[in-house]
Amino acid sequence: MNKNMQEIEIKLSKNKLIILLLASIGFVVTSLLFILYPKNFISFIFFSERIIRNIGYVGLPFFGLVSILLFKKLFDNKPGLIINEKGITDNTNSSSLGLIKWSDITKISQKKVVSTKFLLVEIRNPEEYIEKANRLKKLTLRQNLNTYGTPITLTSVGLQCSFEELERLILESYNQSKQN
Numbered sequence: 001m002n003k004n005m006q007e008i009e010i011k012l013s014k015n016k017l018i019i020l021l022l023a024s025i026g027f028v029v030t031s032l033l034f035i036l037y038p039k040n041f042i043s044f045i046f047f048s049e050r051i052i053r054n055i056g057y058v059g060l061p062f063f064g065l066v067s068i069l070l071f072k073k074l075f076d077n078k079p080g081l082i083i084n085e086k087g088i089t090d091n092t093n094s095s096s097l098g099l100i101k102w103s104d105i106t107k108i109s110q111k112k113v114v115s116t117k118f119l120l121v122e123i124r125n126p127e128e129y130i131e132k133a134n135r136l137k138k139l140t141l142r143q144n145l146n147t148y149g150t151p152i153t154l155t156s157v158g159l160q161c162s163f164e165e166l167e168r169l170i171l172e173s174y175n176q177s178k179q180n
Contacts, residue, residue, distance in 0.1 A: 005085040005176055008169055012073065012080040012092070013160045020158070021070040024063050031059030069094040073158065080159045081166070083173045088121070092158050095140040097129050100152060102177035104129075108170060111148065117163045118155040119170060126151050 034041060034056030038049040045052055073093070082089040087105070090096040100121060107122040123129060130141045130151050141151035154170070156163040 005173060007082065007084040008173070009079040010081040010083075010166070010169075011160045012076060012078075012158055014074060017070055017074050017158050021067060021074065024067040024070055027059055027063035028067055031056040031063060035060065081154070083169060085177070087177075088154070088170065088173075090152070090154060092154065095133070095137045095144075097132060097137075097141075097152065100129070102174065105174060108174055110167060111153075116155060116157065117167075118153045119167060120148050120150050121152040121154060122150045123152060 034052050036056075038052035038056070041047075041052050042049065047055075076091070078091050079089075080092045082091075085102075087099055087101040087103075089099045091098070100123065104123045104125055105121055106124055107120075109120050109122070111118055111120050126145055130138055130145070133141055144153055145151045154166065156166040159166065161169075
């Protein structure tokens, strides 16, 4: 642990969160339209009415939940991310776990899915971190563990910084923590 490490706070970006919320609400409306008027979408999507309706049934609760979580996050005044001598305190999204100790981190790498870049934070004890979470978070964390080999992923999507800046700050701090 490096007592000389400067604490870095990155705020949540209300503008980015509003854009994400509006997009999510758009998907809620689209899902509802898929359920109510599947015939109107056959010529665009080239699926049967039943498949279009089923897409709506899956999309409605998913994007409804995402909309609720984004709305709540808009009123969260805590920093999105804090980097200090203890580790990384994550408050970027609904599956955030709080403090990730430097001593638990074994590797940090980058991953890109479609156009979104994120950091994979590999830890020694993933099950301990998953067990700290509530039931809903556990589902997301287990999915991350199964897909990426770690429950912890960090992105700049809701933060007041670019991905490149986030990656630089975290890697520099991680390397500094390993030197001590």
